Amino acid sequence: MHTVDTKGHLCPEPLIMARNAMKEVKEGEKMLVISDNETSYQNLMSFLSDLGANPVADQKEGQYFIEITKPAETSSGKEGNPEAYCNIPHNMPEDSNYVVVARGANMGEGDEELGSLLIRGYFNALKGMDNLPTHIIMYNGGVKLALKDTDTSESLAELEDKGVSIIVCGTCIDYYQIKEKVSVGRISNMYQIATKLAEAGHVVYL
CATH class of the missing domain: 3.30.110.40 (TusA-like domain)
Known part of the structure; x- marks a missing residue:
């Protein structure tokens, strides 16, 4: 056995x-x-x-x-979400319970090529941190970070393996017509996204 x-x-x-x-x-x-x-x-x-x-x-x-x-x-393919079954310790600061939100495929405003480099660097750095977010939420152009054969999808997959819940906006996926290209995360609706944002101790917007 x-x-x-x-x-x-x-x-x-x-x-x-x-x-x-x-x-x-x-x-x-x-x-x-x-x-x-x-x-x-x-x-x-x-x-x-x-x-x-x-x-x-x-x-x-x-x-x-x-x-x-x-x-x-x-x-x-029904694998579940391990992170959802873990309670945050009561002595953990509220801000340690945080959520990262990717609103676009780039980080910040300005040059798109620079923004693309920055957001790849962010997720590469994030996976090595001790204090990981409970969730990473992607909507609008941010859903493109979860597409197969991208550097960001590889980092997101590693974060998911570490227990971070990856949530991808279903409406956005349908709008861009890229559902078959999504390789990581759970496709969800806006009600669930709004709920996770409301429950978060702190939200980091990229």
Whole structure:
């Protein structure tokens, strides 16, 4: 049985590890996920249940052993959003809960070529920071940053793997007629975007 040892890791890492490992097994195969703390265990159970993996847990000597079965939904692309299952610690400053908004394919106003270089540099720098945003929201021309074969999409994919939720405006995608070219993030509607902006402790506009 394939085993994923998440001991010593904090959310969303255990969820990401479990999700990635699930890609390596076939539909209907069983997998074991091990955790060593109550919070990660609870988050894993909620996450895996929502994926349809039917988690069955057992606790021994302070460790949690969760047996799951890979569902058909996961193999067809239903992967879930690990970050959404993690609560921000109560002692974390409110401004640490921040959202980044890309309103265009360039950063700032002025020369477009310079703005393109700046926004690529920003996302490259962001993925190396300790204090990552909870969400990156892209609308209007910003949705083009998520297109396949772009430098920004590669950086955004790395940030998504680290637990940052990438949200792409569906209306904007339809307007530019580029839906089939989007390679990263979750296509969403304006109500959900407005909700995430309202919930954020701080918003960084590019």
